[in-house]
Amino acid sequence: xxxxxxxxxxxxxxxxxxxxxxxxxxxxxxxxxxxxxxxxxxxxxxxxxxxxxxxxxxxxxxxxxxxxxxxxxxxxxxxxxxxxxxxxxxxxxxxxxxxxxxxxxxxxxxxxxxxxxxxxxxxxxxxxxxxxxxxxxxxxxxxxxxxxxxxxxxxxxxxxxxxxxxxxxxxxxxxxxxxxxxxxxxxxxxxxxxxxxxxxxxxxxxxxxxxxxxxxxxxxxxxxxxxxxxxxxxxxxxxxxxxxxxxxxxxxxxxxxxxx
Numbered sequence: 001x002x003x004x005x006x007x008x009x010x011x012x013x014x015x016x017x018x019x020x021x022x023x024x025x026x027x028x029x030x031x032x033x034x035x036x037x038x039x040x041x042x043x044x045x046x047x048x049x050x051x052x053x054x055x056x057x058x059x060x061x062x063x064x065x066x067x068x069x070x071x072x073x074x075x076x077x078x079x080x081x082x083x084x085x086x087x088x089x090x091x092x093x094x095x096x097x098x099x100x101x102x103x104x105x106x107x108x109x110x111x112x113x114x115x116x117x118x119x120x121x122x123x124x125x126x127x128x129x130x131x132x133x134x135x136x137x138x139x140x141x142x143x144x145x146x147x148x149x150x151x152x153x154x155x156x157x158x159x160x161x162x163x164x165x166x167x168x169x170x171x172x173x174x175x176x177x178x179x180x181x182x183x184x185x186x187x188x189x190x191x192x193x194x195x196x197x198x199x200x201x202x203x204x205x206x207x208x209x210x211x212x213x214x215x216x217x218x219x220x221x222x223x224x225x226x227x228x229x230x231x232x233x234x235x236x237x238x239x240x241x242x243x244x245x246x247x248x249x250x251x252x253x254x255x256x257x258x259x260x
Contacts, residue, residue, distance in 0.1 A: 016054065019044065019046055019050065019051075019054055020054050020057070020058060022044040023040060023044060023051070023054055023055070023058070023064075024058070024063065024064075024075070024079075026040055026043050026044050027040070027064075027073065027074060027075050028075060029220070034067065034070070034072040034073070034074045035072060035073055035074075036071060036072050036073075037051055037052060037055070037071070037073070040055075040073065055073055058076070059073075059076070061076075061078055062076040062077050062078035063075075063076045063078050063079060064076045065077070092113070092115065092124070092216065092224070092225055092252070092256055093113060093124045093125045095252055095255045095256055096113045096125060096216070096225075096227065096252045097125060097127070099248050099251060099252055100112075100113060100125060100127045100227060100248070101127040101129075103127075103129075103229065103244060103245065103248050104127040104128055104129030104229075105129045106129070106244070107129055107229060107231070107233070107237075107241055107244065108129045108130045108231070108233075109129055109130065109229050109230060109231030109233055109241070110126060110127065110128050110129065110130075110137070110229070110230050110231055111126075111127045111129070111227065111228070111229055111230075112125065112126050112127075112137060112227065112228040112229075112230060113125035113126075113216075113225060113226075113227055114143070114150060114225060114226050114227075114228065115224070115225050116145060116154065116223065116224060116225060116226070119144065119145045119166070119169070119171075120142040120143070120144065120145060121142060121143045121144065121145050121147065121150055121151075121154075121226065122140065122141075122142045123137060123138065123139050123140060123141045123142070123143075124139070124140075124225075125139065126138070126139045130231070137230065144171060144173050145166065146166065146171065146172050146173045146174050147173045147174075147205060148173070148174070148176075148201035148204065148205035148211055148213075149198075149199045149200050149201035149205075149211040149212055149213035149228060150199075150211070150213040150226040150228050151173060151174050151199075152174055152186070152189050152190060152193055152199035152200075152201075152213070153193055153198060153199040153213040153214055153215045153226050154213075154215055154223050154226050155174070155190065156190040156193040156194050156199065156215070157193075157194070157215050157217075157223045158223060173205070174186055174189075175204050176204040176205050180204070196242065196243075196246060197214055197215075197242075197246030197247075197249065197250070198212050198213060198214045198242035198243070198245050198246040198249075199212070199213050199214075200212050200213075200238050200242065201213075202235060202238075208232060209230060209231070209232065210230070210231065210232070210233055210234075210235065210237075210238075211228050211229065211230040211231075212228070212229045212238060212241045212242045212245050213226055213227065213228045213229070213245065214226065214227050214242075214245045214246045214248065214249030214250075215249060215253075216249055216252050216253050216256065217253040217256070217258035218253075218256055218257060218258060219256065219257030219258060221258050221259060221260075224256075226249075227245060227248060227249055227252070228245075229241050229244075229245050
């Protein structure tokens with residue numbers, strides 16, 4: 001006869017520490033990064049006196065900055081070195097490297113990782129699955145955020161305000177040259193991408209070169225990067241390769257902290 005140990009229901013915790021963590025996360029989620037005491041306390045569900053005490057304690061360690069004139073709080077400078085350390089550990093390129101090399105080997109194409117910054121798609125990693133044939137895209141090269149398949153995969157998951165800002169710029173390279181943009185077709189492609197997780201480019205950006213792309217999300221569930229499978233593969237590979245890259249995109253996103 002075996003005796004099963006009962007799992008302990010006791011989970012040691014510190015309410016004050018939990019509330020401090022909730023407070024920091026609350027400020028981190030706020031796009032303006034400045035909030036008043038009442039708003040913060042209402043957001044995380046604690047009494048103002050408790051919130052005031054925690055904010056004062058965090059301010060002493062520069063984890064929180066207080067604007068005494070506006071009576072608002074924001075994240076402090078002491079978080080910057082901590083964020084750098086966390087970023088080094090969760091570097092998206094390091095997370096993606098193994099997955100993209102495996103994807104490139106399976107498809108005998110080239111897999112790219114691009115980081116989004118200032119409406120540019122910076123190639124942070126390139127992994128070739130066919131050593132005898134490699135696309136002429138170099139690491140650290142930049143492409144426009146709307147360029148081809150990665151443009152559709154990224155744009156499909158941006159919020160409406162950000163989408164409108166990009167549209168207003170009139171720099172839209174989804175179908176190659178700006179003059180080739182087909183808005184009705186683009187809407188269909190974006191809808192397809194939101195449903196299936198990937199977008200395609202059938203040689204429009206570069207004749208003879210096909211690509212499938214998927215978005216990569218960060219811990220805020222916001223698009224922070226994109227992955228691209230590019231090569232001379234035939235059009236009938238789109239569905240199989242698209243399914244693969246959409247799966248890899250979700251895996252990388254989850255390992256970067258995204259929640260689906």
